[in-house]
Amino acid sequence: MFHLTYEFKLKPTQNQIAIFEDWLEQCRRVYNYALCERKDWIKSRSCRINACSLHSQYIIPADTPRPTYFNQSERLTQAKNKYPELKKVSAQVLQQTLKRLEKAFVAMWEQKHGFPRFKKPGKMRSFVFPQLGANSIQKRRINLPKIGWVKFHQSREIPDGSTVKQAHIVKRASGWYVLLIVQWDVDVPQPTPQGKALGIDVGLTSFIATSNGLTVKRPRFFIDAECKLKLLQKRVSRKRIGSNNWHKAQKKVAKLHEYVARCRKDWHSKLAHQICNDAGMVFVEDLHLVGLSRSILGKHCLDAGFGQFFNILEQTCFKRGVYFQKVDSRKTSQICPSCGVETGKKELSQRTHACSNCGYTTDRDVAAAQVVLQRGLAAVGHTVKMLAEGKFIGVPMRQESSCL
The missing domain is CATH 3.30.420 (Nucleotidyltransferase; domain 5)
Known part of the structure; x- marks a missing residue:
């Protein structure tokens, strides 16, 4: 497999921009709620078994499993019944938000990064569609799930024989961008030591x-x-x-x-x-x-x-x-x-x-x-x-x- 990332600038309408903004806010809330669950679970296990903190203590049953991407994804389905606004967002986009939090904890454990922080309003600037439908790109437009066709500046052609696997929507100061991950089913040989x-x-x-x-x-x-x-x-x-x-x-x-x-x-x-x-x-x-x-x-x-x-x-x-x-x-x-x-x-x-x-x-x-x-x-x-x-x-x- 060979992957490349193509970056294009989107030309969304005002209605589509409002949808993007709303999705970013819902992803931010899901991220913060999932992080709060993990943080409370960790704090409930931080003191000794025979002593409690002098100030306060998180009391969570001992048999409560550690919050992970899988059990939080299951509770996300139940949360949609309580919070109808979550139904407007693609389920895969919210799952990718939880996976983003999981990667942050893995980086903290394995690469000694800092503890993940809560996202303030406006700090969540991207969301991911992990898969797109067939023929999702036609005539300088991209078909995003639950949003529809969005125009973009196609500065270069996507090669034939490739498959668009993911779409990463990013908000920047100069506008909205889409990062397309394109895959080819070919094996590209690595360069060998030769020459100067x-x-x-x-x-x-x-x-x-x-x-x-x-x-x-x-x-x-x-x-x-x-x-x-x-x-x-x-x-x-x-x-x-x-x-x-x-x-x-x-x-x-x-x-x-x-x-x-x-x-x-x-x-x-x-x-x-x-x-x-x-x-x-x-x-x-x-x-x-x-x-x-x-x-x-x-x-x-x-x-x-x-x-x-x-x-x-x-x-x-x-x-x-x-x-x-x-x-x-x-x-x-x-x-x-x-x-x-x-x-x-x-x-x-x-x-x-x-x-x-x-x-x-x-x-x-x-x-x-x-x-x-x-x-x-x-x-x-x-x-x-x-x-x-x-x-x-x-x-x-x-x-x-x-x-x-």
């Missing part, structure tokens, strides 16, 4: 530095828009909360955030294609991105968007047949790429790598990228001395090489 190899090191001074000596300066998307964002947020704080002017001012803030995010994503995509132009293998660092976002330079790390860039680069490499792999990121800036001797920790102000053992000197980030390249080649069983068409597959450490 390239190691990449990411940073804040230079966004990327490659093993062949190329450095790209980091654009400061959020920092450049921070002054305008501060002005718009000040206008929001001066409006009465809940008023029409308050909503309009908030929408301007959201549009600016969306514009910054789109500029960053567009730049990442162009850079990823530039990297894949002359590379057959790409190796990057396997960074702990959560730790970087919580450091003293967290705002700048989030503005750079290392995680998004790695995801886009991996997808671009897959589409263009370039081998992509992450390697260990420990001490990449403390090892000499020429002789392999550990040179010790460098201060952030020290931008040049100078090995006291062999005398090799180069840019600090370029040296780290060359170490990443060596680790990547070792991981795939290659060596720097292998030749391809009379040229080095890997970039020799002491020879000139062409930039991207």
Whole structure:
């Protein structure tokens, strides 16, 4: 199976927008009620068996099973008799909301994410149709269950022989969008290690530095828009909360955030294609991105968007047949790429790598990228001395090489 996601902008009518808004509110209420059930059950088991809390205690029978996606889905059917407004929403959409909560708890247990939070009014911005009917897309329209035909901007054709499996409706500051998950019953071979190899090191001074000596300066998307964002947020704080002017001012803030995010994503995509132009293998660092976002330079790390860039680069490499792999990121800036001797920790102000053992000197980030390249080649069983068409597959450490 092969899946791709196609994103299109919807052109709903005012009546359809009202239905979308109502469905989002019903999904929010179901999410919060299910989360409250789980939270109460957990709190009722939080104290010792022979003692109760000094303030208050949730008393739930001991034989009550833990709330899960399955038993909450069963009670959702019963809740429709008590709350008729739930009948207006597709049953599968509400079930997907409960599944979304289940995934949040699994991420908390397995990936050490935070405890799921309640959704405030307006914070639920998407819902999912897990399956669509046959011939659900015709002439720039999509047929959504219980809503009907909705027009959308079809910027590109959906390939023949594919099946639309899911439709994800998303509300953004610039309008409503639909994300279509398209499936093909084919097996796509993974790219194999071949051709010219390239190691990449990411940073804040230079966004990327490659093993062949190329450095790209980091654009400061959020920092450049921070002054305008501060002005718009000040206008929001001066409006009465809940008023029409308050909503309009908030929408301007959201549009600016969306514009910054789109500029960053567009730049990442162009850079990823530039990297894949002359590379057959790409190796990057396997960074702990959560730790970087919580450091003293967290705002700048989030503005750079290392995680998004790695995801886009991996997808671009897959589409263009370039081998992509992450390697260990420990001490990449403390090892000499020429002789392999550990040179010790460098201060952030020290931008040049100078090995006291062999005398090799180069840019600090370029040296780290060359170490990443060596680790990547070792991981795939290659060596720097292998030749391809009379040229080095890997970039020799002491020879000139062409930039991207």
